[in-house]
Each structure stands twice: as structure tokens, then as C-alpha cells.
Amino acid sequence: MSKGIPSARNPKELARFNRRTADGVYNLKSLEIWWRDHYQLLLDHGYQLRPRFHPDWKPSWTGTELDPDYCEDSIPHFLRPVIDATRLSDGAVVAIKNGKKTEGSICHRLCIPEKTSNPRNHCVPLFELINDEREPKSHFLVMPLLRRFNDPPFYAVGEVIDFVRQTLEGLEYMHEEGVVHLDCAGGNIMMDGTPLFPDGFHPSMNDRNINGIDDAKRRRRIDFPVKYxxxxxxxxxxxxxxxxxxxxxxxxxxxxxPELSYKVPYDAPPVDIFILGNVYRKKFLNKYKNLEFLLPLVDAMTQKDPKARPSASEAFTQFKSLSLPRWGPALRWRLQERDETGLSRFYDDTFALAREGVYVVRSIITAPLKVSKKIISSLPFRKTESSAS
Known part of the structure; x- marks a missing residue:
């Protein structure tokens, strides 16, 4: 249930609301003004920005006793290159990026519907390109609204395995299609958060619901898999x-x-391998102690010598040959932080056991036991001799 927008509790508080509004606390920032000036262009192409960016915007709390901090149109936008919009044809919320036209040519190779229909393709889909006569060197790329790959944080071992599988699969596909990313670091890996947020989330305040007031209801990846x-x-x-x-x-x-240089040329594909391997090391191996099975792969991908690193296909093959956890509860088991205390470990393990017990009981009651079927069925387990025969 929505908390609703709180009102001023007394005249003094109302005066504070009005003073902050008059002082320009909620005014559009310079980057927001840039998007406001493109409101009509995007609207003409069927994409409507939030009310805050309408050229004639007036704060919705004006003349009321509502607390501005809880009004959706008081929420600022912080990203200059990307903004959210509503697609008028179907009401879907999309992301619109102002990007260089050279980026558009890469997107035409990888991100058009004919390519993104391939499940191995993990490049962000491109819905439409919009040109602006005022911006001859750039255009607008319309894409799905995504979230940071690690927001919310990972919880279970199987979630990390699925992330590694998808990103290696995607890098292999990208290189096969003749493109090297050269910046596939954590900031440029995102996910479709729709399965995790059944009621949606606010584009500028990801921990809030679409109204910007309530906490967003969220679920775990191990139960509701996402695509990266x-x-x-x-x-x-x-x-x-x-x-x-x-x-x-x-x-x-x-x-x-290691090889980055403004003077000495270097081979491009191994750069992607190192960057992605470094993502695995910094975001997972350095943080959690029960992911050591990934260490041989990460060590290979982050070799100092570019020639010693595997290709994207070789790295994916190596991943599939690892001794990965394959038992349902092992995949569902919580990630154990390296710096957790004994008391914290006891508490978190107890909670994890209780949660797994509830999961098993519910599975038995509602259906034949299915342990995170969507994720587990996609994981590259090695066939045993008995199964192979």
C-alpha cells in the first residue's frame, strides 16, 4: 500500500516547504534543462519525458501543503547522456541515450531486432534511432530501461555463476559478430530488472517504486532469473x-x-578478456570466499601478457569445464563475504538454512521439487560418465 504524499504538519513546516521552493532547491539543473529543450522532439517521435521535463512545468505541490520531497516531479535526473521516457504506443518505460553517430553504427551491427532475437546476444537491444538537426554529430538511441548489474546485490552462488555464463556467452557472440567492446567494465554491464521488480521501479531512484515514494518490492535472482x-x-x-x-x-x-597505451599499439580482443575477468575478480572473488572455483578462469583472463589470455570462445569453454556447484541447495546457498565475523556468519547461515527450508517445503506443497529451474537448466554442467553412457 502506498504511503501517500505527506503534508505539512504545521504552518512553520509549510513555510519551510515554500521557502525551499522559492530558493530554487527543486529547479531543473543544467543537464535537465538540456533534456527539457528536447522534450518536443522526443514527443514528436512518440516518447514522452516525465512531467518535470515539460517545457511548461510547474511544480505539482505549488498551492498545496504537500511535502515537495515526496512529489515525483521533484526528483532530479543526474545522467546527462541517458534519460527515461514513456513510449506512447504501449506505455512502456524506455531509456533514451544521446550518443555519437559512430556508436549508432556499432549498434546497427549488434543491437537491431534481427540480432537481439538470438539468445546468445547480450548487447542492449536498440528500438529506434532518432536524429536531431540541431545535433549533427549525435542522435538519440532508444533502448530498454535497465539497471546496474549488481543492484540489488547478488545473494546466492548460482546467481554469480549465471552472471559469468551470460557475460562470457555475450562476449563470445560479440567477437563472432566482428565487434570488440573495449570498455566492458562493470559500469557498462546492466540487467533487465523487470523479473526482480514486479511493480516496477523509479528510473532516478532505483530503490523506490515508480511513484518515487514507496520502497520498491524486489525479489531474488535465484528465483527470478534476469538477463544481463x-x-x-x-x-x-x-x-x-x-x-x-x-x-x-x-x-x-x-x-x-596492462597494455593500454597512447603510443604503443596493442591487440584489441584481449583487452575485453582482461576487463571482464577483472570484473569477476573485483566484484566477486575479492568480496566472497565461496567462489574459489572461478579462480582458474579469472587468473587466465587477467594474465599480464595479452597473448597468454584465452580468446572469448576459449574462456567460455574453460568456464563450462570448471567444477561448478551443481546441487540445487549449493546453488541457492548464500554468498559468504570475506570480512564477515563469526557472529555474522552464524546469523546469516541460520537465516539461509531457514529460508532454504521454507523454499523446499513450499516446493513440495505446490509442485514437484524444482530448484531454481530456469537458472540451473542453463548452467553448463559437465556430463558424468554414467550420464554420458
Missing amino acids: YFVDFGLSKFLRDDGDNVVIGHNGQDQEV
């Missing part, structure tokens, strides 16, 4: 047929790639 996507192809390059794929530059989010 690579985004932002601003640094990406097409691979050459002759295999000569040397590049120069020191751009990108991950500055730990």
Missing part, C-alpha cells in the same frame, strides 16, 4: 577480416589493463 546486457559502445571497434586489430588509447573505465 553490455551497453555503451562509444569506444567499440569493428574487427578486421585480416585479423589486424591493433588499437591505441588509454580510455575506458578499467585502467588496470
Whole structure:
């Protein structure tokens, strides 16, 4: 149930609301003004920005006793390149990015419907390109509204395995299609959060519901699997047929790639391998202690010598050959943080056992036991000799 928008409790509080509004606390920021100035263009193409960005916007709390901080149109937008909008044809909430036209050419190779219908493709789908005569070097890319890949945080071992599987599968597909990303770090990996948030979430305040007031109801990946996507192809390059794929530059989010240089050319595909392996190490192996089975893969992907790293296909093959957990409860078991205390471990293990017990009982009551069927069925377990025969 919605909490509703609280009102001023007394004249003094109402005066404070009015003073903050008069002082410009809720005014549009410079990057928001840029989007406001493109409101009509996007509307003409069937995409409506939130009321805050309407050229004639007036705060909805004006003349009322409502607390501005709880009104949806007081919520600022912080990202210059990307904003959310409602697609008028079906009411879906989408993301619109103002990107360089060079990025659009990469998206045409990977992100059009004919390509994204392939389940191996984990590049963000492209719904439409919108040109603006005022911006000759850029255009608007209309895509699904996504979330950071690790928001909300991972909970179970099987969730991490599924993330690694999907991202390796996606990188293999991308390289097969003749594109190297060159910036596939954590900030450019996102997920479709729809399965986790049945009532939706606010685009600018991801922990809130779409009204911006209530806490967003969320579920776990292990029970409601998500799909992960690579985004932002601003640094990406097409691979050459002759295999000569040397590049120069020191751009990108991950500055730990050993070979990055503005002067010495280096081979492009191994950069993707290192960056993705570094994601696994920093976001998972360094944080959790029950993911050690991933260490051989991560060590191989982050070799200092680019020539010693596996290709995308080889890395995916190595992943599928690992001794991965395969028993349902093992996949559902919680991630154990390296710095957790003994008391914390006891509490969290007790809670995890209780939660698993409830899950099993419910499964027995409602249907034949199905342990996270969607995720487990997709994991690359090695066949045993008995099953192979």
C-alpha cells in the first residue's frame, strides 16, 4: 500500500516547504534543462519525458501543503547522456541515450531486432534511432530501461555463476559478430530488472517504486532469473577480416589493463578478456570466499601478457569445464563475504538454512521439487560418465 504524499504538519513546516521552493532547491539543473529543450522532439517521435521535463512545468505541490520531497516531479535526473521516457504506443518505460553517430553504427551491427532475437546476444537491444538537426554529430538511441548489474546485490552462488555464463556467452557472440567492446567494465554491464521488480521501479531512484515514494518490492535472482546486457559502445571497434586489430588509447573505465597505451599499439580482443575477468575478480572473488572455483578462469583472463589470455570462445569453454556447484541447495546457498565475523556468519547461515527450508517445503506443497529451474537448466554442467553412457 502506498504511503501517500505527506503534508505539512504545521504552518512553520509549510513555510519551510515554500521557502525551499522559492530558493530554487527543486529547479531543473543544467543537464535537465538540456533534456527539457528536447522534450518536443522526443514527443514528436512518440516518447514522452516525465512531467518535470515539460517545457511548461510547474511544480505539482505549488498551492498545496504537500511535502515537495515526496512529489515525483521533484526528483532530479543526474545522467546527462541517458534519460527515461514513456513510449506512447504501449506505455512502456524506455531509456533514451544521446550518443555519437559512430556508436549508432556499432549498434546497427549488434543491437537491431534481427540480432537481439538470438539468445546468445547480450548487447542492449536498440528500438529506434532518432536524429536531431540541431545535433549533427549525435542522435538519440532508444533502448530498454535497465539497471546496474549488481543492484540489488547478488545473494546466492548460482546467481554469480549465471552472471559469468551470460557475460562470457555475450562476449563470445560479440567477437563472432566482428565487434570488440573495449570498455566492458562493470559500469557498462546492466540487467533487465523487470523479473526482480514486479511493480516496477523509479528510473532516478532505483530503490523506490515508480511513484518515487514507496520502497520498491524486489525479489531474488535465484528465483527470478534476469538477463544481463553490455551497453555503451562509444569506444567499440569493428574487427578486421585480416585479423589486424591493433588499437591505441588509454580510455575506458578499467585502467588496470596492462597494455593500454597512447603510443604503443596493442591487440584489441584481449583487452575485453582482461576487463571482464577483472570484473569477476573485483566484484566477486575479492568480496566472497565461496567462489574459489572461478579462480582458474579469472587468473587466465587477467594474465599480464595479452597473448597468454584465452580468446572469448576459449574462456567460455574453460568456464563450462570448471567444477561448478551443481546441487540445487549449493546453488541457492548464500554468498559468504570475506570480512564477515563469526557472529555474522552464524546469523546469516541460520537465516539461509531457514529460508532454504521454507523454499523446499513450499516446493513440495505446490509442485514437484524444482530448484531454481530456469537458472540451473542453463548452467553448463559437465556430463558424468554414467550420464554420458
